[in-house]
Amino acid sequence: MDLRAELRAWxxxxxxxxxxxxxxWRVLADSGWGYPSWPRQWYGMDLGRAESDMVRAExxxxxxxxAPVGSGTSMGVPVLLMFGSDEQRERWxxxxxxxxxxxxxxxxxxxxxxxLASVRTSAVPxxxxxxxxxxxxxxxxxxxADRALLxxxxxxxxxxxxxxxxxxxxxxxxxxxxRPIRQMNGHAEFNETFLTDVRVPDANxxxxxxxxxxxxxxxxxxxRATYAGGGERELxxxxxxxxxxxxxxxxxxxxxxxxxxxxxxxxxPIGAPDELVELGRRYGRxxxxxxxxxxxxxxxxxxxxxxxxxRAEASARTGDGSGPQASVAYLGxxxxxxxxxxxxxxxxxxxxxxxxxxxARTITTAPxxxxxxxxxxxxxxxxxxxxxxxxxxxxxxxDVPFRRxxxx
Numbered sequence: 001m002d003l004r005a006e007l008r009a010w011x012x013x014x015x016x017x018x019x020x021x022x023x024x025w026r027v028l029a030d031s032g033w034g035y036p037s038w039p040r041q042w043y044g045m046d047l048g049r050a051e052s053d054m055v056r057a058e059x060x061x062x063x064x065x066x067a068p069v070g071s072g073t074s075m076g077v078p079v080l081l082m083f084g085s086d087e088q089r090e091r092w093x094x095x096x097x098x099x100x101x102x103x104x105x106x107x108x109x110x111x112x113x114x115x116l117a118s119v120r121t122s123a124v125p126x127x128x129x130x131x132x133x134x135x136x137x138x139x140x141x142x143x144x145a146d147r148a149l150l151x152x153x154x155x156x157x158x159x160x161x162x163x164x165x166x167x168x169x170x171x172x173x174x175x176x177x178x179r180p181i182r183q184m185n186g187h188a189e190f191n192e193t194f195l196t197d198v199r200v201p202d203a204n205x206x207x208x209x210x211x212x213x214x215x216x217x218x219x220x221x222x223x224r225a226t227y228a229g230g231g232e233r234e235l236x237x238x239x240x241x242x243x244x245x246x247x248x249x250x251x252x253x254x255x256x257x258x259x260x261x262x263x264x265x266x267x268x269p270i271g272a273p274d275e276l277v278e279l280g281r282r283y284g285r286x287x288x289x290x291x292x293x294x295x296x297x298x299x300x301x302x303x304x305x306x307x308x309x310x311r312a313e314a315s316a317r318t319g320d321g322s323g324p325q326a327s328v329a330y331l332g333x334x335x336x337x338x339x340x341x342x343x344x345x346x347x348x349x350x351x352x353x354x355x356x357x358x359x360a361r362t363i364t365t366a367p368x369x370x371x372x373x374x375x376x377x378x379x380x381x382x383x384x385x386x387x388x389x390x391x392x393x394x395x396x397x398x399d400v401p402f403r404r405x406x407x408x
Contacts, residue, residue, distance in 0.1 A: 017252025025099040034067030060234040068240030072103030102241030104145035123152035144243035166212035185364040269358035341366035
């Protein structure tokens with residue numbers, strides 16, 4: 001039996017709309033179909049990019065609820081598999097794979113956005129714990145997250161890249177103040193979070209106390225690949241975790257009313273070639289040769305980016321790393337988003353300015369791309385240095401203790 005037929009048979013034998021979301025996600029995770037690119041030992045099937053895409057497409061076509069989405073599964077689990085201890089993997093990977101927890105990401109700060117190595121949020125050791133103080137901004141899904149991937153300054157006497165720790169912080173504790181940020185597209189998925197004497201056990205430190213920069217780079221690589229073009233579109237799913245409010249509900253009810261991940265705060269409501277075709281049909285513009293040419297160009301770039309993603313995965317599997325390729329994919333996806341923005345505006349014409357519909361939300365969502373996941377300028381630096389071999393930009397503070405940079 002081939003992979004596609006095997007999956008269809010499994011769906012037929014296991015999908016029950018009367019199950020709770022909690023029970024369905026447990027069955028899906030334990031089968032390996034939920035995250036097919038993960039290792040078999042950790043709720044996956046060791047499948048490559050093309051096969052994993054096929055699995056998601058089949059799950060979407062079957063109308064089932066997909067595996068939970070969020071920073072925990074897209075970034076946290078890959079980092080745990082690369083850098084975490086056996087105890088940490090045993091403790092957190094099952095809960096994330098089964099949707100029992102939802103994680104946020106605490107990276108960016110008001111003074112450390114694209115220059116992540118300049119984080120000022122501090123983590124000070126106190127016995128078997130760390131005491132964290134600072135501010136994080138542009139964290140997604142934090143209002144119903146159980147934990148967060150946290151980058152904090154552990155040793156200000158070391159240069160900025162070498163005095164950083166990477167933690168998993170529990171958000172259900174005093175001192176965590178989460179405030180939503182209203183976006184121009186009407187969503188408020190992103191937040192700013194203030195941390196005051198927040199405690200993190202030493203057991204929640206990933207890698208060494210000052211090794212967090214390497215861990216953060218791995219997370220950013222996964223973030224660029226996941227969110228550059230808006231993330232997963234076709235497979236309908238929701239966030240996990242007890243605060244999300246879905247675990248106890250019937251899975252059939254949830255999938256019938258769930259917003260697709262395609263309609264989250266950072267994804268385009270109209271972001272696929274067939275959706276552009278439908279929009280053109282709605283406004284009677286499909287016979288316009290310029291419109292047809294725009295749609296064809298978007299399709300071609302989409303396919304080129306898909307192949308680039310396959311190449312990046314192949315490089316990662318052979319040990320060459322995927323950072324530069326991820327930056328190429330990111331920049332290509334940013335260009336693609338802007339092509340969608342311009343295309344829907346031209347197709348809809350004056351109607352694009354009217355109301356709170358998918359056309360208007362596509363246009364107002366587009367500016368986020370090119371900023372989230374690392375700005376375009378940062379990605380171009382990565383490509384220039386790692387792909388083209390250009391000399392690095394001068395960094396006068398690279399070998400200076402971070403504390404001294406704050407005194408200037």
